[in-house]
Amino acid sequence: MLRIFKELDINDDKRISKQEFKLYKNILLEREKRFNRASFEEKLSSIFALFDRNQDNYISPHEIRETMHNLGENIDDNLIEEMMQTADIDHDGRISRDEFEKLLIQLLSKK
Incomplete structure (x- = not known):
């Protein structure tokens, strides 16, 4: 005290x-x-x-599919495409850590 x-x-x-x-x-x-x-x-x-399975600091559609599969979730390619369109701000075909953080903040703020 x-x-x-x-x-x-x-x-x-x-x-x-x-x-x-x-x-x-x-x-x-x-x-x-x-x-x-x-x-x-x-x-x-x-x-x-x-x-980021290959540790290149980006998440690819393939890595999303593979990770979800390993977690026991079969994810539809259309859903992966929607995720990419939402998260891939610079449209380079992959999700950077920055883009991933913005996506998570956006998702968490909706709760």
């Missing part, structure tokens, strides 16, 4: 002002955002690596 008080009492005047409390609250919120972002980045990297 004393440690927390000392952290809150930024100017060391043995009192916690509203400004110190607000500042500390903002610091904690920023830490939480960074932690959540780091956690999201880890999950994103794991999922991306699962699909």
Whole structure:
């Protein structure tokens, strides 16, 4: 408890002002955002690596089909084509990590 008080009492005047409390609250919120972002980045990297079977930093339609098959899901070519049209922003026939992240954020924001 004393440690927390000392952290809150930024100017060391043995009192916690509203400004110190607000500042500390903002610091904690920023830490939480960074932690959540780091956690999201880890999950994103794991999922991306699962699909990027040849580790070239891109996901191809073939890799989607193969990964889904290995997960016990037979996926229709039309569905893969729809996924590619949605995710492949630069239309180069593959999904970059950036494109994959944007797709996931878009999908998660719909929930």
